[in-house]
Amino acid sequence: MEKIESHKQNWEKLGEMDPLWAVLSDNSKRFNNWNLEEFLQTGEVEVENVYSVMRELNVGLNKGEVLDFGCGVGRLARHFLKHFDKYNGCDISKNMLERAKKINQDLSAEFFENGEDLKIFKDQKFDFIYSGIVLQHLPDKEMVKKYILEFYRVLKNDGLLVFQLPSKIPWRFRLQPVRKVYLFLKLLGLSDKFLYKQLGLYPIKMSAIEEEDMKNFLIKVGFKVLTIKDDSYCGPSVESRTYYCQK
Numbered sequence: 001m002e003k004i005e006s007h008k009q010n011w012e013k014l015g016e017m018d019p020l021w022a023v024l025s026d027n028s029k030r031f032n033n034w035n036l037e038e039f040l041q042t043g044e045v046e047v048e049n050v051y052s053v054m055r056e057l058n059v060g061l062n063k064g065e066v067l068d069f070g071c072g073v074g075r076l077a078r079h080f081l082k083h084f085d086k087y088n089g090c091d092i093s094k095n096m097l098e099r100a101k102k103i104n105q106d107l108s109a110e111f112f113e114n115g116e117d118l119k120i121f122k123d124q125k126f127d128f129i130y131s132g133i134v135l136q137h138l139p140d141k142e143m144v145k146k147y148i149l150e151f152y153r154v155l156k157n158d159g160l161l162v163f164q165l166p167s168k169i170p171w172r173f174r175l176q177p178v179r180k181v182y183l184f185l186k187l188l189g190l191s192d193k194f195l196y197k198q199l200g201l202y203p204i205k206m207s208a209i210e211e212e213d214m215k216n217f218l219i220k221v222g223f224k225v226l227t228i229k230d231d232s233y234c235g236p237s238v239e240s241r242t243y244y245c246q247k
């Protein structure tokens with residue numbers, strides 16, 4: 001099982017070598033080929049999609065404070081700030097957060113480094129919590145569930161939680177050959193830079209929790225599950241869901 005320290009190190013390295021690609025892994029944008037404006041623009045569609053579902057659900061939307069869990073370089077900050085008074089991003093990678101602070105220095109945004117939990121935040125702080133393309137990369141399913149419990153704790157009563165998570169990964173993707181070869185060559189002493197820049201190898205992991213399992217867990221924790229939508233965060237081959245929940 002991957003330990004949290006090596007998980008953090010992997011994201012530190014990616015945050016240093018190619019942060020925008022590590023966030024949105026489009027093959028044509030690899031090796032620092034994202035144009036920043038184009039990259040930030042992708043966040044607008046994402047936030048507005050979430051909002052259109054919430055309008056359909058007819059849930060009361062407070063302005064207040066939003067937490068973007070696993071915010072990366074803060075791609076969504078300016079778009080969430082159209083709907084909230086304050087944006088808070090947290091991430092495990094200092095390198096990602098440094099970049100996030102630079103990109104969003106003109107905004108009412110604050111960035112925090114978290115570790116295995118969200119103890120940096122007091123109970124019932126946030127009106128809204130969002131997390132996209134993050135939980136799937138955590139070291140194991142228990143940690144995903146542990147963070148769901150933390151989301152419940154730091155969310156205000158009636159607050160909303162929206163998060164994405166794959167529900168099923170086909171066998172051929174579960175083998176994750178890129179990650180396996182990366183780990184093997186790393187054991188032989190090759191550097192992360194060489195593995196990424198020369199061989200295009202990286203350590204990103206992807207895991208899934210079945211929709212029924214996740215739904216039952218959310219209900220057990222105390223969330224009301226408002227709706228579950230299919231999404232395309234992981235491309236055409238991996239089934240992924242976005243869960244809309246209320247505390």
Ligand SMILES: C[S@@+](CC[C@H](N)C(=O)[O-])C[C@H]1O[C@@H](n2cnc3c(N)ncnc32)[C@H](O)[C@@H]1O
Pocket residue numbers: 011022023024069070071072073074075076090091092093096114115116131132133134137138
């Ligand atoms: C694929 S990126 C997505 C970034 C952002 N959510 C976005 O969509 O623009 C995944 C991010 O999750 C962060 N991450 C991974 N594990 C984390 C954890 N345990 N706590 C907080 N952030 C984490 C990584 O450092 C990385 O910035």
